[in-house]
Amino acid sequence: MPTGVLSIGAHVPERVVDNRTVADWSGTTPDWIAERTGVMERRYAEPGTATSDLALPAAREALAGAPDGRPPAALLVATCTPDVPQPSTAAILQAKLGLPTLAAFDVNAVCSGFLYGLTVADALLRDRPGERALVVGADMFSGIMNRTDRRTVSLFGDGAGAVVLGHVPDGYGVHGGHLVADGELHRYVGVDAGGTSLPLDDAAREAGAHLFHMDGRRVRDYAMSTLHKLVGQTLDDAGLGLADIDRFVLHQANTRLLTAFADEAGIDPARMTLTAPRLGNTAAASVPLTLAATHAERPLERGERLLFAAVGGGMTAATTLMTWY
Numbered sequence: 001m002p003t004g005v006l007s008i009g010a011h012v013p014e015r016v017v018d019n020r021t022v023a024d025w026s027g028t029t030p031d032w033i034a035e036r037t038g039v040m041e042r043r044y045a046e047p048g049t050a051t052s053d054l055a056l057p058a059a060r061e062a063l064a065g066a067p068d069g070r071p072p073a074a075l076l077v078a079t080c081t082p083d084v085p086q087p088s089t090a091a092i093l094q095a096k097l098g099l100p101t102l103a104a105f106d107v108n109a110v111c112s113g114f115l116y117g118l119t120v121a122d123a124l125l126r127d128r129p130g131e132r133a134l135v136v137g138a139d140m141f142s143g144i145m146n147r148t149d150r151r152t153v154s155l156f157g158d159g160a161g162a163v164v165l166g167h168v169p170d171g172y173g174v175h176g177g178h179l180v181a182d183g184e185l186h187r188y189v190g191v192d193a194g195g196t197s198l199p200l201d202d203a204a205r206e207a208g209a210h211l212f213h214m215d216g217r218r219v220r221d222y223a224m225s226t227l228h229k230l231v232g233q234t235l236d237d238a239g240l241g242l243a244d245i246d247r248f249v250l251h252q253a254n255t256r257l258l259t260a261f262a263d264e265a266g267i268d269p270a271r272m273t274l275t276a277p278r279l280g281n282t283a284a285a286s287v288p289l290t291l292a293a294t295h296a297e298r299p300l301e302r303g304e305r306l307l308f309a310a311v312g313g314g315m316t317a318a319t320t321l322m323t324w325y
Contacts, residue, residue, distance in 0.1 A: 003125045004173030004325045006132070009061030009162040010292035011054060012043040012279060017142075017157070026150035033154040038255020042157025042280030044142040050083040052092045054160040055138035058288070059097055062134060062162040072164065073131040074124055075104040078113030078284040080313070081139045082106060085194075093136065110189065111251050111312030113137060113284035114161070115177070115320050118308075121165050122174045132166040139283035144191055146211040155254055156212070157280035161288025172325035175238055177308070178230050181316045185222060188215045189313030214313075220257055223311040227261055231309055234319040242266055244305060247294055251310030252276035252286045273297060286310070300324045 018041045019030035034040060045054060055077060063072075075097075077090040084092075090104040103124070109116040114137035121133035138160035145153045167173075191212050193204035200210055227250075235241060248271055250258055255276045262272055273294035275286070282289055287310055294300070301324065308320040 001129060001167045002170060002173035003122050003165050004168035004322060006067060006164045006166045007062050007065030008288065008292045008295055009058040009063070009065065010160070010289050011057035011061070012157070012159040012289070013045040013049070013054070015044045015046060016041050017044050019154070022154050025147040026153050027148070028150040032150070036256065037154050038259070038277055039155060039280045040277045043159060045140050045158045049140065051079055051081050051138050051140050052083050052089050052096060054140060054158060055089070055093050055136045055162070056096050058138070058160040058162040059093060059134060059136050062164050063097070066132065066164040066166070070132060071099055071102070072134040073102055073128065074121060074133040075099065075102055076107055076117040076121055076133060076135045078107045078109070078117040078135070078137040079139055080108050080110045080113065080283060081141060081144065089138070109181070109312050109316040109318070110314055111253070111281070111283045111286060112310040112314070112316040112318040113312065114287045115308055115310050115318035116179055116316070118163070118165065118320055119177060119179055119318070125165060125167065129167065132164055134162060134164055136160060136162040137284035137286070137288045139285050141212065141283060144210070144212045146208060146213070151216050152212055152214050155281045157282050159279060159282035159285040159289050161285045161292055163288060163291070168325040172323045175321045175323065177234055177318065177320035179318050180226070180230065181314050182222070183314065185315040186313070188218050188222065188315055189213070222315050223253060223257060224261060224264070226311055226317045227309055228265060230317055230319045231265065231307065234307065234321050238321055240305070245307045246271065246304040247306050248272045249287060249291050249294060249306055249308045251312070252279065252290060253281055253311065283312070
């Protein structure tokens with residue numbers, strides 16, 4: 001029996017960080033940020049906030065919206081900014097939600113993480129009739145930003161999104177997709193210190209190795225080529241074309257990249273909701289937050305076809321094709 005999204009939850013912090021603030025940090029101008037990225041503002045969590053704290057309201061909203069109030073059998077948290085190195089943020093979130101014993105674990109595919117988690121949850125539920133999974137995407141990049149680097153600090157914000165995945169009738173739900181990783185390109189994006197390869201010591205902090213870095217040009221080139229390839233493969237697998245997709249729910253890397261991809265691919269902008277201008281790139285939270293936004297703008301109707309796509313560090317990429325129920 002196929003699985004589909006039964007409910008959605010979303011949460012972003014109250015603090016708005018505008019382009020003037022980012023420009024002051026990084027020695028650029030608000031016009032430069034707007035022109036290069038299309039991001040006008042982003043949200044930052046208050047000091048002392050953990051990623052699980054961001055995830056909690058989104059998860060609660062998703063659970064409250066699911067029919068029957070049945071607890072999930074699995075909890076997957078997609079994040080690359082976990083509360084602590086161990087245990088998993090999923091286990092911490094389970095405790096905060098007061099959920100009974102279940103399978104709980106994290107998925108780290110950076111910005112592709114939510115679709116990786118959705119794919120894993122779909123596989124877990126396929127042979128478990130009646131069971132559900134709570135899939136959360138949550139990241140807090142404000143704590144790892146190099147505020148002097150205008151190329152990255154202008155892009156990222158904090159947030160969380162969640163869905164409850166459960167069984168739906170035949171013909172609806174998840175139809176398939178693709179997951180890929182090109183590990184030879186892993187140095188394009190990263191935080192170098194804090195693991196076993198490079199301890200987070202005074203020398204690492206002094207060198208800024210605890211902060212996020214990205215080779216923007218190479219990431220953009222990879223994103224454009226890989227998105228075209230995976231979207232095409234996913235549609236071909238289903239015997240569909242772009243015109244058959246009602247809504248495209250894309251990872252919000254930045255507004256300029258998304259609009260360029262849509263132009264090249266021939267995607268009708270009316271079928272693609274943008275959250276990057278007001279939320280920035282929220283990493284693993286980006287796809288579920290954008291799903292929540294498109295549903296809020298115009299409620300999803302039964303039978304609509306959705307194509308999800310994301311690219312993240314690693315380098316990773318993912319697509320999921322779904323018919324809404």
